[in-house]
Amino acid sequence: MVLQLVGWRVAYDETRRIVSLVADAIANAGPAVYFGAMAVLPAFGVPMAPFALGAGPLFGERLGFPTIILLGILALTLNLTVTYWLARRWLRPWLTRVLARFGYNIPQVGREDITDLIVLLRVTPGFPFFVQNYLLGLVDAPFLRYLVISCAIQWPINCGFMLFGDALSQGKGKTIITAVLLIVALSVGTQFVRRHLAKKKAKAAL
Secondary structure (H helix, E strand, O other), X not given: OHHHHHHHHHHHHHHHHHHHHHHHHHHHOOHHHHHHHHHHHHHHOOOOHHHHHHHHHHHHHHXXXXXXXXXXXXHHHHHHHHHHHHHHHXXXXXXXXXXXXXOOOOOOOOHHHHHHHHHHHHHOOOOOHHHHHHHHHHOOOOHHHHHHHHHHHHHHHHHHHHHHHHHHHHOOHHHHXXXXXXXXXXXXXXXXXXXXXXXXXXXXXX
16 A cells, blocks of 8 residues: 555656646747647646746746737637537547447537527536537537637636736736736626526526
8 A cells, every 4th residue: 555655656746747847848948839838738638727827927028918918818719719629520529439438428409508508618617628618519519609708708817817927927916916806806707607597597497
């Protein structure tokens, strides 16, 4: 048992070391590689938030914060687009087999419920970002509707994280407070939307 725990600890430390090396390599490679990684790696489960938090401290002085925001938004939008089409077209057979192996089928969602599903997934905590994207691709959500709603919810959240990371690195107290308040307001707003949709569904079921 002790040897097993030691083995797990060694594996954990080695994984952290490799992740740290990869992160440093991406950061040192320049903004093109960094924001390219921000667009691609979250499609495979890497969280988007660390990229948003690190963008300002790494490249703010070189590029300027408005450019950081623009590049971050472009990376996020590209990620939303790539993961959607991976699930809807290229990875669909494989994802379908994986779901079937665990006893799940692709849910059938009526066109009248698609908008509510997109919003509900985006504002409900607990669903990883890439899982949301893949699921919405699998249920054949209309792409334009999927992209517009997703961007409307995700753009402000990621801008808040980028603002917070940049302000924190420069010790800008007022900007830090503004970024925190923005993130909190967005979180409260998404919870309000989620509860509204839940009540709407409950009334429709009566």
